[in-house]
Amino acid sequence: MSHNAVISFKGCNYLRQRLILSTLSGKPISIKEIRSQDDDPGLREFEVNLIRLLDKMTNGTRIEVSETGTSLYYQPGLLYGGSLDHECCKLKSIGYYLEVVMALGPFCKKALQITLRGVTNNQSDPSVDSFISSAIPVLKKFLVVDDGLGMKITKRGMAPEGGGEVIFKCPVRRQLKPIQLMDQGKVKRIRGVVYAVRVSPAISNRMVEAAKGVFLQFIPDVYIYTDHHRGSSSGKSPGFGITLVAESTTGVFWSAEAMSNPAGSKAPPSVPEEIGKQAAFLLLEEIYRGGCVDSTFQSFAALFMAMSPKDVSKCLLGPLSPYTIQFLRHLRDFFGHTFKLESHKKTEEEEELNTGANKVVITCMGIGYLNLSRRVI
Structure with missing residues (x-):
């Protein structure tokens, strides 16, 4: 067969x-x-x-x-789901595992509630904060009803020792809905979260000031929360970092982050002001790339578009990341499914100001993936 x-x-x-x-x-x-x-x-x-x-x-x-x-x-x-508990390896952040959990969550037999323990923030994987700020909104667009979808950080855990804890809940759907995401809108506000774990709370304020200093030159609505964890909820390693998210007038979210060098590494100690500025510039770059999905989570959009009903889904993305390009190849290998890629014309405003990266419109017909929770032979 x-x-x-x-x-x-x-x-x-x-x-x-x-x-x-x-x-x-x-x-x-x-x-x-x-x-x-x-x-x-x-x-x-x-x-x-x-x-x-x-x-x-x-x-x-x-x-x-x-x-x-x-x-x-x-x-x-068979994807079963239900209530699960998992201790993640400390060499990777929980974000590494979340990519798999979030992609499979909507297709489980039972609604998924999973507690993942380990490192919530490190320098090599997307942090849990960026999943909350820009991956969850992408998934929401495909779920017909998004009640029961959520993610919460109950404990922070910095690299290398971790000790963090995250709870992710995802409802199950018989099928997703096709999407048309073509208008990325304009940036209307910037939000962020700064965390300092087992270090002086003053460090948080220094990161906030540095990041705000960059954004206030462009936009007045900037608010960065501080998330200070103490005692048992602060994991086992010291460290600090910042995750920033820009929201557009059409409900698109772009995120960027930066964090301190891990304790015990050979790298020199990080300066809070530099971390704040680094994240701010990375977010400006992400906004410049544009598209209706953050570049880190383009592959999510592609997956859910392919899995949606037999109808056309269209999405405007910034330049495709190498990871996304490989994902599209893999979709073809497993499902024999291909996307139509077209380069997107810059708007007159972008042409005039000579801004905006070269964007791509990806279009596909969904395969009509039904979550029957049983295999059809």
Whole structure:
């Protein structure tokens, strides 16, 4: 039966994309030569941890890993969901796992409520704050009713020791709704959250002042909250950071963030003012790229567009990130599904001011993915 033909890959890249699409399509995958040339070959601890998490979310999944860890066979079971608890690997932030959890959440059999523990903020993965500020709004657009969707940070945990805790709830839907997101609007306000964990609260104010100093030259409506955690809710490592989000007149959210170098790393100690400014400039760059979805979460929009009913979905995106381009290729591998990509003409205003990056309009016909919570043979 072609339905169960194994899709083969090589190497460790894009493991999360492959696992997500394998789980949704029901097609088993085999990945060989995982870091086979490295001094330390095979799957890393955080990847094994991710596969365990998928095992918890599904029922009847078959996983085989070779002795050296350089080859993996993954045959997905049914997405079950329900109430779950997972201790994430400290080498990656909770954001690394959230990408998979959020992509699969709406397609579970039972509404998902998952508590993830570990590092909430590090320098290499999107933080939990950026998921709250710009990934949740993307998912909301596809869910017909968004009651029951939410994410909450109950404890902060900075790298390297973590100790953070996040609760994510996602309702289940029989099917998503197709979208037309073509108007990115203008920036109307900027919000942000500054967190300082196990360090002086004065650091928060210094970051706020530095970031606001950049934005107040452009826009009056800037408000940055401080989120100071103490005692047991502040995780195990000291650190500080800032997540900023710009909201447009049409309800589009762009986010950017910066955080201090982790304790115990060889990097020099971070200066709060520099972290505040760095995040502010990154957000300005994100606004310049534009599009109706933040560049970090373009692949979410592509996934949910492909999974929506058999109707046309259209979305304006900023320049596609390499990660998104690979995701579109993977969608073709698993679902035989392709997108139409067109470059978007700049508005007269953008032409005049010579601003705005080259945007892309992605269009696709949904595959009409139904969450029947059972496999149709």
